Amino acid sequence: MLFFLTMERDRQVCSSIxxxxxxxxxxxxxxxxxxxxxxEPCQRVDxxxxxxxxxRGAIEIVDRxxxxxxxxxxxxxxxxxxxxxxxxxxxxxxxxxxxxxSGNISKIMTRHCVLSTLxxxxxxxxxxxxxxxxxxxxxxxxxxxxxxxxxxxxxxxxRRKGQFCIVLTLWPRLHAx
Numbered sequence: 487m488l489f490f491l492t493m494e495r496d497r498q499v500c501s502s503i504x505x506x507x508x509x510x511x512x513x514x515x516x517x518x519x520x521x522x523x524x525x526e527p528c529q530r531v532d533x534x535x536x537x538x539x540x541x542r543g544a545i546e547i548v549d550r551x552x553x554x555x556x557x558x559x560x561x562x563x564x565x566x567x568x569x570x571x572x573x574x575x576x577x578x579x580x581x582x583x584x585x586x587x588s589g590n591i592s593k594i595m596t597r598h599c600v601l602s603t604l605x606x607x608x609x610x611x612x613x614x615x616x617x618x619x620x621x622x623x624x625x626x627x628x629x630x631x632x633x634x635x636x637x638x639x640x641x642x643x644x645r646r647k648g649q650f651c652i653v654l655t656l657w658p659r660l661h662a663x
Contacts, residue, residue, distance in 0.1 A: 598616070
């Protein structure tokens with residue numbers, strides 16, 4: 487899989503770059519997945535559970551992703567805070583993957599959960615979460631919607647308003663011998 491993203495201030499420049507990239511990829515033997523690719527310039531795009539908005543200079547966690555995180559937390563609480571290492575790793579991965587919006591707090595406030603995951607021998611081994619892990623879960627349950635699912639403004643000094651063009655998936659053309 488190949489990922490290509492360009493951001494230019496001018497729509498025509500962005501459009502000409504993506505046309506050149508699409509042509510070059512075809513000539514190199516790649517087939518583009520046009521259902522998952524966005525070839526026309528736009529200022530707002532959802533990618534990997536985040537909304538990138540160049541007009542507002544902001545990044546947002548999409549609603550379905552916030553809902554999934556909250557559902558995972560509720561599921562862990564419903565189990566009496568005794569879960570498999572796999573489920574705890576899934577939770578920490580969901581949180582850490584929000585770092586473009588939430589920043590370093592995503593790593594800081596999952597540290598005990600990560601350490602608990604690393605303390606077992608097998609993915610399916612059950613872990614009884616300690617008070618520190620429970621506090622991390624409760625932090626995300628309380629603060630996720632109010633702080634991190636909403637727009638995180640980018641620094642206006644470094645913000646560039648522009649057009650996005652994005653190609654998400656490509657695969658090489660298979661040749662018969």
